Amino acid sequence: MNEPTTGPATESRTRPSAHLANLDLNLxxxxxxxxxxxxxxxxxxxxxxxxPAASAALSRLRRHFGDELLVRTQGAYVLTPLAVQLAGQVETVCAATERLFATGSAFEPATSRREFTLLMADYPATVIGPHLSRLLAGEAPNCSLHMQLVREVIGGDATDTLRLVDGVISPALGHFQVPGAASAPLFRDRWVCLVAAEHPLAAADRFGTDELAGQPWVVPYHRDDGYPSAAPATRQLSALGIRPHIAVRVESYRAVPDFIAGTRRVALVPARLAATLSEDAGLRTLECPTALEPLDEHLWWDSSHDQDPAHMWLRSLVRRAADRLPALVP
Known part of the structure; x- marks a missing residue:
């Protein structure tokens, strides 16, 4: 990598005030x-x-953040670590700003070019995404959807998160029960065990929680900062009285099968997700030995959007997509 010898990243300067009135929002x-x-x-x-105008804007951004942001390496530009951090934030802020100025008394899906942002884990995206995509293409072909994937369990900043997106698809977790948060139920799922086809549990007529407790586990969204975790799967294990040996932590539901196949590991996954796995994936879906709490997915949004016609249409679209899901097999 060719590092610059001079420039904003190497100079000592006081960053300009971040007060909104002092900023050029075109940047x-x-x-x-x-x-x-x-x-x-x-x-x-x-x-x-x-x-030249874009280059000048990049120079201003570099001065403001005291960072190169884009650096050339092997004939291409790459983002600096700070730029990687800023990239997700600027997408969210731009989408929120566009929503603000698109708000009006009327909304015509067939002609609107509005972009909507929904935040969710890859599991509900897999389950509801295809139905949502087809409905959007049919009713609002010029609108766009930014389906932003959760990379970790949404923490105590849920209120701020709701203000910056059009909606969040998530179970009814306690931190969403805050003033200003509105919700509507979407669909229900249940938990099943996922193992490799050659796992001893796959051939067992029955097994109990004791057998599960002794297995190495693959767990999505588990924070390595104590137990129990806010992650949905580990909360269910805690309800079973299992404190698992976590062999693999992943930031994705869809990555779980990759770390189960060909191993002695086990995982709890939603049944609707397990149903999407091909029969030749070398995996088996097993019923849990004890009934667990169902997984109730909700659409959450900031109540300030309640009377926005575009947002009302979006909420209807998401609910209708959920209504297209097949019945859950017991």
Missing amino acids: LVTMRALFRERNVTRAARGLGVTQ
Whole structure:
């Protein structure tokens, strides 16, 4: 990597005030384009500005953040660690700003070009995503959807999260029970055990929690900071009285099968997700020895959107997508 010998990253300067009145908010749009394209020329073309104008905006951003943001390596530009951190934030802020100025007394799905942002784990995205995609394409072909995937359990900042997106699809966790949060139920699921086809439990006529307790586990979204965790699967294990030996932690439900196949590991996964696995995946789905609490997925949103016609349409779209799910097999 060719590191610059001089420039914003190597100079000592006081960062300008971040007060909103002192900022050029056009830089948000430029920053988003630069981070998406990772190329000044392509970003300028997408923004409809000249390449020198985009370069000048990048220079201003570098001065503000005291960081190169984009650096050239092996003939291509890559994001610096700070830019990687900023990239997700600028997408969220731009989407929220666009929603703010798109709010009005009327909304026509067939002609609108509004972008909607939904935050969820990859499990509900897998389950509801195809139905939501088809409904969106049919009713609002010019609208766009930013399906933002959760990378960890949503913590105590749920209130701020709801303000920055159109909606969150999540179980009814306690931190969403806050003033200003509204919700609607979407669909229900149940937990099943997932093992490799050659796992001893796969051939057992029956097994109990004692057998499960002694297995190595694959657990999604488990924070390594104590037990029990807020992760849905580990909360269910805690209800069974199991404190698992966690062999693999992953930040994705869909990654779980990859770390089960060909091993002696076991996992709890939603039944609707298990049903999407192909028969030749080398995995077996087993019923849990004890009934567990069902997994109730809700759509959550900030109640300030309640009377926004576009948001009302979006909520209807998500609910109708959930209604298209097949009945859950007992």
